[in-house]
Amino acid sequence: MKSFSALFSAIDATTSTTAKTAHLATYFQAAPEPDRVWCIALFSGRRPKRAVTTTRLAEWATEAAGIAPWLFDESYAVTGDLAETIALLLPPPEGPIHLTLTEAIQEVQSLHAEEDAQRKACVLALWAALPEEQRLVFNKLLTGGFRLGVSRKLMTRALAGATGLDEATLAHRLMGAWDPALTPWAAFIEETTEDVSRPYPFALAHGLEGAPEGLGAPEEWQAEWKWDGIRGQIILRNGVLHIWSRGEELMTDRFPEFATLPDFLPNGTVLDGEIVAWDGSKPLPFAALQTRIGRKSVTKKALSEAPAYFLVYDLLETGGTDLRSAPLSRRRAKLDRLLATLPSTLPISPSPLVPFTSWESLAEARAKAREAQAEGLMLKRRESPYFIGRKKGDWWKWKLDPLTIDAVMIYAQAGHGRRANLFTDFTFAVRDGNALVPFTKAYSGLTDTEFREITQWVRKNTLERFGPVRSVPAHHVFEIAFEGIQRSSRHKSGVALRFPRMLRWRHDKTPDQADTLAHLQDLLAQYG
Amino acid sequence: MTPVLTFTEKGIYCPAGDFFIDPWKRVDRVLITHGHADHARPGMGRYLATEAALPVMRMRLGNIQAEGIRYGERRRIGDATVSFHPAGHVPGSAQIRIEVGGEVWVVSGDYKVESDSFSEPFELVACHSFITESTFGLPVFRWAPQAQIAAELSRWWAENAAQGRVSFLGAYSLGKAQRLLSMLDPAQGLILTHSAIEATNDVLRAQGYALPPTQRITPETDRKAQSGAIILCPPSALGSAWAKRFGPSSEAMASGWMRLRGIRRRRGADTGFVISDHADWPGLLSAIKATGAENIYVTHGYTDIFARHLTELGLNAAVVPTEFGGETGAETPELEGEA
DSSP states (O other): OHHHHHHHHHHHTOOOHHHHHHHHHHHHHHSOHHHHHHHHHHTTTOOOOOOSOHHHHHHHHHHHHTOOHHHHHHHHHHHOOHHHHHHHHSOOOOOOOOOOHHHHHHHHHHGGGSOHHHHHHHHHHHHHHSOHHHHHHHHHHHHOOOOOSOOHHHHHHHHHHHHOOOHHHHHHHTSSOOOTTTOOTHHHHSOOOOOTTOOOOOEEOEEOOSOGGGGOOGGGEEEEEEEOSEEEEEEEETTEEEEEETTOOBOGGGOGGGTTGGGTSOSSEEEEEEEEEBOSSSBOOHHHHHTTSSOSSOOHHHHHHSOEEEEEEEEEEETTEEOTTSOHHHHHHHHHHHHHTSOTTSSEEEOOBOOOSSHHHHHHHHHTTTTTTEEEEEEEETTOOOOSEEOTTTEEEEEOOOEEEEEEEEEEEEOOGGGTTSEEEEEEEEEETTEEEEEEEEOOSSOHHHHHHHHHHHHHHOOEEETTEEEOOSOOEEEEEESEEEEOSSSTTSEEEESOEEEEEOTTOOGGGSOBHHHHHHHHHHHO | OOOSOEEOSSSEEETTTTEEESOSSOOSEEEOSOOSTTTSOSOOSEEEEETTTHHHHHHHHOSOOEEEEOTTOOEEETTEEEEEEEOSSSTTOEEEEEEETTEEEEEOOSOOOSOOSSSOOOOOOOOSEEEEEETTOSTTOOOOOHHHHHHHHHHHHHHHHHTTOEEEEEOOTTTHHHHHHHHSOGGGSOEEEOHHHHHHHHHHHHHTOOOOOOEEOOTTSOGGGOTTOEEEEOGGGTTSHHHHTTOSEEEEEESGGGGSHHHHHHHTOSEEEOOOSSOOHHHHHHHHHHHTOSEEEEEEESHHHHHHHHHHTTOEEEEOOOOSSOSSOTTSHHHHHHO
């Protein structure tokens, strides 16, 4: 824990990715083997399962700190991070105790089997013994929220640097299901038996800024709809089907619609595509798909109202051969041939290409994306390989311009982490006669300077406090941008927005110039 | 009965002596706790401050009509008797004691309980009513002993020097910067200063405060020849074009706010030294308890939270709105530096 906490602090103290990579690489070379594996796991989103609820942790820390519970809550609101709040509030350590990272994680995991009283005793004992700088890391292990400005890509690069292995090979070996407690270091650095469920690292696109004219000749490019669903990989190897989300969550059981694919797809096939809810000819809005995620069992109702469908973008493996280095044009041709052999009743088909002859005609097609229930277009270079991660140049997202509405800010809440102590989370309302009807929250889109400015204003103009939330006078108007609008019974306004954010602070508008509920309802009728 | 002090929209007022303490609007007669901009403002009629605080105040406020007073000296103003006592915040800083008809009130201004071996150390003044700041009135704020910070600072400087980097240390130019200077060992390397800080150094040195030798950065300074040096500068100079001209560097910010990871990261400095000229949570509580005061008036900082906690401890605590600092001060670099 000592060296891992030191790594944590060193990474935390710099914004330079080169320096972060160097710190990680040094750690990979010096730390004991099981600690290195856990380090890989933690920085690729494989956290130990949370053994204690955050509520209990807060209670125990409050008790250990000898303060009133409300004072703990206020401290948390200011600090913006539970693990850190606890670390700051605990009395000075009685220590010393020396745990390796692996031992600390084993302690956390052993809590699962314990009774509540025993868990508490164990956590309190460790808190009392651990040096201050290790408490934060230990608490992060306890709460499972391990985010530290280290992307998986950066970690992989550091690992490549430390082992001398190729970054792409490592990125692939780090994918899929592996248990850090059971995986030896050698599994990453030596060629071992392939895990049949292992997905390929996803290729991702950057947003296109401005018009596509700068991309060169239109005939070098392929255009597809950009769907608003769940990006996923369907893998069929050794007759077993695995469906992975981009977040590397195994979703095979959640979508029984695809269970029959092994009867039709050839073995050794990997497909990249989008899972959408399907109305028979085109995707349903994302809200329909939402009824299928976030719940453990799939209900009959959900299956019939939001049947899943896989729109395939790419063929990554066929006949057990990795196709990723082949040009897209060839992969696409193979994909079309492969899927053409399948019965049309299967919930799978190639994501249709959007034909175009010039950038102007493509712009016209893009304008119709909403009718197709798409978010915009994807532009992919016909000669491009299937690369790893987000890379500029070969793939671009060309999204529709968002919908916008002018709304009044009525509540503000402080942010977390880097934004702790700044008001960054706001609730917005539209006008309805003399009343203001809240309809969305948004917390991104402003510059740091604007957030500081609005924070000063909120502090000076707070009307009432409801825990961490403050009500403020209706004064500031913001242009809210969003990707879609849906009817919703859970919201007072009757609508739910997709990806709302603040596009502009409308200093030029007063609250009586904000948009109305009627306007919002028009948008719902038009685009919902 | 008229209270000893009242809280007006111009500032803290003493009816018996007809004077204000650290007011923010223009008035005639003022008593000033210390020279920071949110306490000592220009444009007042007559100023009274400690002899130790006056030189810096004159530098900052220009030609003011001001009189000095020694620490502990009693002076009669109208029906009030006033005296100034060290607050341990910055050189020359004071708590102001006001006695009217046997009732004693103390305005702490900004204060720090731990002695930093540089500013005149905090003196406990017993009183009936105590006006306290609460900049760090939240239990997450707890400072390590100064010796520990000095060791960390020295190690950081040495590591940077070993790698051929300049060490930029951001700190407010009155108080914090000089305290940090007093913690540095000049044998470790060259100490350079931004002119904003050196101006204050000149004034304090002339008063007899002991500071290590420093070199003011001027347009003639060879920027590329300073690797291994430490440079003290105002927080606003960190990451500036001015700083970049010195080549490879590491930047640190010294402030009580550095205790919070979120604020440290937002500042964008590589390193944060948690060191403040304000009392931490245990410091505030111990000082308040030791004054024996029954009534506590809480000003700038986490006022609501701190006052509620004091109330739960059985004290008469009330929040007093002032224009000192911000609510947490974290968002303005100047105040961040002052903290």
